[in-house]
Amino acid sequence: MKAEPVKNEDEPKDKRLKGGDAQKLTMAEVAKYVGVSAMTVSRAFRQDASVSEETRKRIMEAVDALGYVLDLSAGSLSSRRSGFIAALVPSINNSNFSDTARGITDALEDTGLQLLLGYTDYSAEKEEKLIEAMLRRRPEGIILTGGSHTDRARRMLDKAGIPVVETWEIPEEPINHVVGFSNSEAMSLLVRALASQGYRRFGYIGGTTARDTRGSQRRSGFLRTVEELGLGPGRAISFGVPPISMEQGGQAIVSLLERWPDTEVVLCVSDLSAFGAIMECKRRGMRVPEDIAIAGFGDYEISSICHPSITTINVDCYGIGRQAAARLLDALQGSGETTGDEITLTGYRVVLRESTDRSAQ
Amino acid sequence: MKAEPVKNEDEPKDKRLKGGDAQKLTMAEVAKYVGVSAMTVSRAFRQDASVSEETRKRIMEAVDALGYVLDLSAGSLSSRRSGFIAALVPSINNSNFSDTARGITDALEDTGLQLLLGYTDYSAEKEEKLIEAMLRRRPEGIILTGGSHTDRARRMLDKAGIPVVETWEIPEEPINHVVGFSNSEAMSLLVRALASQGYRRFGYIGGTTARDTRGSQRRSGFLRTVEELGLGPGRAISFGVPPISMEQGGQAIVSLLERWPDTEVVLCVSDLSAFGAIMECKRRGMRVPEDIAIAGFGDYEISSICHPSITTINVDCYGIGRQAAARLLDALQGSGETTGDEITLTGYRVVLRESTDRSAQ
DNA sequence: TCTCAAATTGTTATCGATACCATAATGCTT
DNA sequence: AAGCATTATGGTATCGATAACAATTTGAGA
Structure with a gap:
């Protein structure tokens, strides 16, 4: 029977290229250094445990001096947390x-x-x-x-x-x-708010894939509400895979306006695509909101800063x-x-x- | 064999407040179920280990049937990884x-x-x-x-x-x-590129705090290069604590132009503040770049989409x-x-x- | 002074997987 | 057929901290 199956002290070969003395320091060694048991060291690390203030102080000084860092992987195994x-x-x-x-x-x-x-x-x-x-x-x-x-x-x-x-x-x-x-309700609210301002011909940018359920819900909220308000079938455009980028927002509004040139207001699945849409419109010489009104969803920082600032749904x-x-x-x-x-x-x-x-x- | 695609477990569910039977399943139990040792189950989970394909298959079926999930906190303790x-x-x-x-x-x-x-x-x-x-x-x-x-x-x-x-x-x-x-060199490159286009009176937006070392480096790169090019002292404005927001970019350019109204081009510590600055200018009726040129740093998505699109440093x-x-x-x-x-x-x-x-x- | 409870510290047995070594089975060579 | 490498699997001792319980000290009250 071998008495020494384990290498007690790993010889500092070129195991670690890095500088520090990479010997593993355990709680037991800290304990020995201070002259207490490992259990007491363990307790010193948790604020609720009962360790005298004096002992805790000594332990923490030792921890500092030795550069010990608690090992949570060991701790969580035994504590089951x-x-x-x-x-x-x-x-x-x-x-x-x-x-x-x-x-x-x-x-x-x-x-x-x-x-x-x-x-x-x-x-x-x-x-x-x-x-x-x-x-x-x-x-x-x-x-x-x-x-x-x-x-x-x-x-x-x-x-x-x-x-x-x-x-x-x-x-x-x-x-x-x-x-x-409810993303659907939130989008619905936005539609109603804009309808109450007099907008009638509503467009929408944003897909309906299983990948982005929130986007799909917003879209269905849009379509449902436009219908409910008797504003004819909503004009919805999908473009690219979620999440729709700013650039795709720009492409989408071009398609949408080609198809339905008399659209008055376009709601977008997010502020990002709304921003892309607005910038594309400006690039093409269209005025927002004079020629086309555009709104987003999410109230990103960009929307309050952008010129024109972007109507949106603020979500917390x-x-x-x-x-x-x-x-x-x-x-x-x-x-x-x-x-x-x-x-x-x-x-x-x-x-x-x-x-x-x-x-x- | 059950044919029902049930969504709850087939056991009485009032066992715990939460849905599942939360008894902890260990590797040893999977091993017993299959009729091998825990060590073999452990090996089956790693791709390099030597386990016969047949055994591995049986183990994985058992894992699936029992709903076992490997516990890495235990594993990493013993493997020391x-x-x-x-x-x-x-x-x-x-x-x-x-x-x-x-x-x-x-x-x-x-x-x-x-x-x-x-x-x-x-x-x-x-x-x-x-x-x-x-x-x-x-x-x-x-x-x-x-x-x-x-x-x-x-x-x-x-x-x-x-x-x-x-x-x-x-x-x-x-x-x-x-x-x-080198953030300093990168900013320097941008200054030179703009100087070579004929710009002479350079402004800068972005602080110099210890909090944002990259920002400080960009600023010093700006100041140094403007100096080197013999374009007088750079006109630099700090505003707020890092990271400078879009809004602060807007406030900063107002200050800067109040102080140095003849500034031709303003570089910003990031595209975000550049965007804020540009939007603020447009809001105030100034044209970019006709009245004031503005550049950023970082090539955020916004910069290629924005109108006008924003000159910047692309970083990978x-x-x-x-x-x-x-x-x-x-x-x-x-x-x-x-x-x-x-x-x-x-x-x-x-x-x-x-x-x-x-x-x- | 003695008793009991609270406060403090120690001892031992895990937590669950894996390293390490041993062993059994298989195949290939000469 | 013996020899030996290779593959597949099992047994045991950890990894490092903490839970649970035990032991000790301290202090207050009787």
């Missing part, structure tokens, strides 16, 4: 969603929870893969965008037994918690993130008291700006 | 940086490595905290933005003994790897991310062969557009 929250957004380049991500991060500050962020690129398949990758890290909760998931994704989430928050829309079959709003992106995280924290700390499956509706409002200013016409 | 790469960016709302984040994520795909993303809000203190939080997860490598770090941050990174990549600039004292470019944001990740992967797999501490220079180029079109004047 990963300290992770997972969040999936369609895109991190879209500032609406990165605002939501920021809201989540901010809400998580000082909770000891860390955000694992992934982007699905508007694909349910990619979402499924990401969900699995995330679950392998055993997150304590997960925040999703939208309510459209593959069956396997649903099964995995169900099995995981962790709180789930779906955001940014109201799913038909919520998994668990929801923090969102950051708040969605904060509230989603808050729901999760609640579910985690609330010891199961809170009834799950509640829907938190977030607000939105029409922001009328120059791009649809009727008085200019 | 976390599977994490950490990356810190100043802001996730800035699309330049989110492009970089996307580049990193894409480069990491299929490597089995996962990205831990954090944003520092342009603060070295926040960066220090984040570095510690990240190191607690024992990332195998870390990507930072910029070269300005606190001493403690440097010490922690050194001690961690993992490859570090600093991006987006060329630090004076690189920690390890660098993937970036996405490529910076990809290359940074590639350097890390290289350092990790390269078995220490590669010499560390190399600097990878990324490209940039002047993109002349309408906003500085001299022929329009």
Whole structure:
């Protein structure tokens, strides 16, 4: 029987090219250095634990002197708490969603929870893969965008037994918690607001694919409302795959106006395409809103700055993130008291700006 | 065999408050179910391991049937490989940086490595905290933005003994790897390009704080080059704390033109402030570039779409991310062969557009 | 002074997967 | 047929922290 099957001390060969002394420092070594047990060191790292102030101080000094950094992967294994929250957004380049991500991060500050962020690129398949990758890290909760998931994704989430928050829309079959709003209703509100200003011939830019459910909902909200108001069939144009870029917004409005030249106002699936559309119009010498009025969705920073400023729907992106995280924290700390499956509706409002200013016409 | 595509589990569901049966399923149970050892199941999950195809298939079927999800926190503890790469960016709302984040994520795909993303809000203190939080997860490598770090941050990174990549600039004292470019030189190039078009009276918008080192470098590149070209002292305006928003760009140009009304061309620290400046000018009835030429930095999507389109410096944001990740992967797999501490220079180029079109004047 | 509860610290057994080594089975060579 | 490399699989000891429980000290009240 071999007494020494393990290499006790890894010889500092050229294992690490980098400078630092890369010996692994453990809690036990810190403990020995201070003259306490590892358990006491562990306790010193958590604020609730009972360690005398004097001992904690000595431990922390040692931690500092030795340069010890807590190892959470070990900790989470034994405590069975990963300290992770997972969040999936369609895109991190879209500032609406990165605002939501920021809201989540901010809400998580000082909770000891860390955000694992992934982007699905508007694909349910990619979402499924990401969900699995995330679950392998055993997150304590997960925040999703939208309510459209593959069956396997649903099964995995169900099995995981962790709180789930779906955001940014109201799913038909919520998994668990929801923090969102009706994209269809929001777009409807915008149509009504513009109709009440006297606009009659409405156009729409934005596709209807399974990839972007929120976009589809906005579109259907548009079509339904135009119909309801008796303003004939809405004139809707699809262009490219979601998310529609600024450039595609420009191309789309050209098509739309070629097909229906007498259109008075065009609503876009997002401010980005609205911006592209407006700029294309200006480039072609058309005046906005005098010749054509254009509105967007999402109230991106660009829309208030742009000249003309862009009429839009303001959505509380950051708040969605904060509230989603808050729901999760609640579910985690609330010891199961809170009834799950509640829907938190977030607000939105029409922001009328120059791009649809009727008085200019 | 059940034929029902049920959406809930077939077991009584009032077991826990949440849907799924949340009993923890371990590899050992999967192994028992299949009739092999846990070790074999573990091997079946890695592609390189030697497991007969037949066994692997049986295992994977069992995994599927039982709904087992690998637990990486346990795995990384014993394998001493976390599977994490950490990356810190100043802001996730800035699309330049989110492009970089996307580049990193894409480069990491299929490597089995996962990205831990954090944003520092342009603060070295926040960066220090984040570095510690990240190191607690024992990332195998870390990507930072910029070269300005606190001493403690440097010490922690050194001690961690993992490859570090600093991006987006060329630090004076690189920690390890660098993937970036000289912001000062890039801005200088833009100044020269515009000077060669005949512009003489140059203005600049963008502060010089320690918070945004890239911004400071651009500013000093501007001032230095204007000086070198014998174009008198540059007229530079600071406004607000970094990152300068679109709105602040608008306010800044007003100040600048009040102070130096004869300015011919204004360079901005980023396209965002340039856009804000242009829109403010248009709002005030000034023509761009006829009355005032304006240029930005970063080649955001907005700049090619905007009317007038915005002259800028194109930086390969996405490529910076990809290359940074590639350097890390290289350092990790390269078995220490590669010499560390190399600097990878990324490209940039002047993109002349309408906003500085001299022929329009 | 003694008792009991609270505060503080220590000991031991995990958490769940994987490294490492051993072993069994298979195939190919001479 | 023996020899040996190769492939497939199992057994055991960790990885590093923490939960759970035990032990010790301290202080207040009887």
